Amino acid sequence: MALYKIARSICATIFYPRYRIKVEGKENIPEKGPVVICSNHISNFDPIVVGITAPRDIYFMAKEELFKNKFIGGLLKRIHAFPVKRGMKDRQALRKAMGVLEDNEVLGLFPEGTRSKTGELKKGLAGAGFFALRSEATVIPCAIVGSYKGKEPLRVIYGKPVPMAELRERKASSQEVTDVIMGDIQKLLDKKR
Template identity: 85%
Template sequence: MSLYTFAKNVCAAIFYPKYKIKVEGKENVPDQGPVLICSNHISNYDPIVVGITAPRDIYFMAKEELFEKKALGWLLRKIHAFPVKRGMKDREALRKALGVLKDQNVLGLFPEGTRSKTGELKKGLAGAGFFALRSEATVIPCAIIGSYKSKEPLRVVYGKPVPMAELRERKASSQEVTDVIMGDIQKLLDHNR
């Protein structure tokens, strides 16, 4: 058993009962091939929740500061996280993320770039659109609905793939593609609240 699988099982055993997690739409995530999962961001726990509810292993970008402590950096790399410098173009992180997709894996992103304090969806950064356009990935919108403090179940909804063919064909801008992805996340939030 890999460390990723072990960590996923341990986190699932803790998080599912604690937050009464309910998952919908897992069948929308393809069994194979490159996938880009784009989710809203309401808590530091979101990467764990997306990681344990998705049917496939996910690679996440994580802020570079988390890798400064050797032990934590080692662990994060073992569970498929890789560093990204925030607030600037990090070519190495971009290459690594595109490599994840080229190798037919799943890349998880939070296009807002930072947590929403209000729970309302904020404007997404162009990075999500960049990865969607520069790869053949199936783009799956994901909505985390509820609150980690509520007694209500936390719901994770995976939507149908974002139609990318026309956007790729007419060479839409990265920001335009991100806006389309964010629109699909908003629809999931609106329809499931």
């Protein structure tokens, strides 16, 4: 059994009861083909929560600093994480992410780029729109609703695919596409608050 499956199983055993996770909309994630899942970002635990609630394996970009320790870096790579340099164009990370989609896998992104300390959705970075436009991937908005400290269950909601055909056809900018994706995430958040 691959390390990803083992790690996912262990994390699910811990996280589901601890945060009383409720999941909605898993059926919106296609069983096959390239997918980009774009989620809001409220905690360092978010990649784990998205990873255990989605029905498919997910490849996540993670900040380069996490890979400086050889042991942790090696472990992260074995559970489908790959490094990205923040605040600059990282061609190697872009190529790796596009390769994930070309291999018909799932790419997980947090378009805000960093955690929101208030829980409010911040402006998304253009990278999410870049991958959505440069691939044939289905783009799925995801909202993590609640708090890891709260008494209420943590909700993970996968929305309907973002309609990309018209945006691709008229060659919308990466930022414009990201703004559409963020709008869909905000609607999921608004619906459940």
